[in-house]
Amino acid sequence: MINYYFDNTNELKPFTHELEANDDTLPPDNALRIAPEFKDGYWPCEKNGKWGLVEDNRGKTVYSIETKVQDKIDYLGKIKSGFTELEPFEFCKWNGEKWVLDEDEQNAFKIKQNKMLKSSLLNEANENISILQDAIDLDMSEDGDEERLKAWKKYRVLLNRIDASDINVIFPTKPELS
Template sequence: PYTYQMYAHDGTLPPDNALRIEPEFRDGFHPCAKNGEWILVDDHRGTTVYNIETKEAVKINELGAIKPGFTLLKPFDFCKWNGTEWILNVDEQNAFKIKQNESRRDFLLNDTNTEIDILNRAVRLGRATEANKKRLELLENYSIDLYQLDLSDPDVVIPKKP
């Protein structure tokens, strides 16, 4: 619906002849002719906007206002759109922490159980030292502590491996 600035010559017809009048220029706007008159149209070309549903970044490449469903405000981790701004989505953040805690606990359990298996073999074969037997007891208690963690608490503290 807009025409860009053109050079009008004798014999040009509206809206092109309206362009003989110098348009107004302002930052963030681009002058365009509409119905034989200059109007200022929002110019966000080259600006990145964000989809308020998907958080996807999109670069604007045409004149006009920012489309509904998009914002200039950059989203951050674990956020949701509240209608005017991005706010922290505590549920999403907690779900992420719980998954991280589960992964960390599972890794530590696997690592600990591997060491327990080897130390149990040494005990069974009579090749374990007293230090091995003490380490085995520590690791067995540690594995039980890991197994009994309440991972529904996103702020659970995972104990360090002895």
């Protein structure tokens, strides 16, 4: 005879292991002498003196539909509400059934990127203008410095006119450095 043990501290009372039993004894309170059935995707659990199959998703990766945070399932039963096996992607939101593109989030990201790029390009223009202006003011200029200064100033004006909140903004071409 064999005792088929279950975890009676767990609400679902899942099968844990089996051991040989003495023929002249009764099974302990946490065992049955009926062999459990095993089926892919399910785990045997004791219920009313019999084995029943409970959905087993342990080890699967799920994602919070609120935070998109990844987690591994470590429990028996159906996937908990608020989680999905569908992997989220960049700039998405949950629509109740699947992840869909969140255009507002995507556009906000593009605008932030545009503002950072505009600021960086303005800093570069200011630095080049400052150096070229110093060379001219101190009579240390070389051939072409005045044309380069004019090109960088024109570029800076064009940059300042850019609306970085336009997701389709096109930045002006930088002047040649040589």
